[in-house]
Amino acid sequence: MIARKIKKNLLLVGEISQLFKEFVHCLYTRPFYLGRLYEQIIHLGMGSISITLVIGLVTGMVMTLQFGYGLEKFGGTLYVPAIVSLSIVRELAPIFTSLLVAGRIGSGISAEIGAMNVTQQIDAIRALGTSPVRVLVVPRVLATIISLPLLGTLSAFMGIVGGLIIAYTEFSMPVGFYVNKILTNVQVMDIVGSMFKCAFFGLVISLLACYRGFQTTEGTKGVGDAAIWVVVRTSTIILISDFFLTKILLLLFG
């Protein structure tokens, strides 16, 4: 039983690695579908902006409230801007944005490709002498890798703005002081690290979603199952890999 599960998971890793290899191959061989990439960036990335703004803003506001009242007891309110901004930029923005994208984009990609698979559209792409990886996977994966870091950064910015609003209204913290603390504490490498995390999570989400879409069988039920599979797996991988990425980034940049 355990041996069979291990074998099944190893097979899964092997198949995903094979898809990744084909994806990389398509990146440096013709034809390129820049129009499709642009479409996907608009569809996947721009479509996620409004919810990213809301999540970022609210996260910053809640964090500032919690830390503000928590640290007030010890006279540590002055440290709130640094704590909130660093935790948002380094951790919360990339994680929350990626989890949100895993739910919205990951399930969307797997459902779309899954539906195409069960209606033989993937076979049609192959039968017409074109590659489903080149036509479907490359634009979606690249669009997610490009969009997610930008969404994560936007979310971090909104988190800081949300923190500023609460710091000013609840704790009467001067705006200049708050902004100054942010500028002195948040380093460029914090933002670069955050964007790197988002790009990695984007790769994981979109690649797994495409893979699962291609594996979809059993009609509409299969499409639903594929969407659930993607959200559960990618969320778990995001949370686990975040620990290791954070460790690596701390070792590299402190």
Add this chain to the structure above:
Amino acid sequence: MEKLLEIKNLTKKFDEKEVHSGVNFTLFKGETIGLLGNSGTGKSVLLRSLIGLEEIDSGEIYYRHHRIDQLKEPELVQVRTKVSYSFQNGALFDSISVFENVAYPLFEHTKLSEKEIESKVMEILGLVNMVEAKDLMPSDLSGGMQKRVGLARSMALNPEVLLYDEPTAGLDPVNVELVLSIMNEFKKRGFSGIFVTHDIPAAKKICDRLLILKDGKIYFDGKVNDFENSSDPFIKSFSSSV
């Protein structure tokens, strides 16, 4: 006669179930053959195997004397532009219009200008009587219309061989006649074809030769007349039951 497709000792299993256990036949230039058989005998699987949509377990498939069953996906591109597949339900791309569906292979495989592609697509759509529907989305079409657009798309690149997977299944008699007249037109233009169907009268109308798949092998391979006059009990019962 010139051989276009040659299948030798093809075998295919799904888990423990053997679908094909040594299929042999040849498609010659200019002819249309009907591939018949009871449900579940693997007619569509065989058709899919011919262009690598389904992997075979053993055997050999030749296109113009070149072995193609061992080719990888990128190497199959050339074959797939010459041996085209028309899917049972059309398999149209549902996010683009009828026009874009038919234009898709032309944009992918030719260096024609947009104007030339437009004129070619309109010509093909005219052939299947779908010019009026060019701007519609696949979801706006009836089953019969989807099949006709699928047929149009599959012939866009002027292939040598058209593989038809049950093009008349589930259609009303008027649409069946329409699809058959389209297939007849393709035949007149010199396309060869393999027609998978349960519809024996339709196969008799279109095909030069009929093959019957039974127990994983080609049980019968002969002219329509031979099929009609066969004294073989299975052929007789198959012919009358369908």
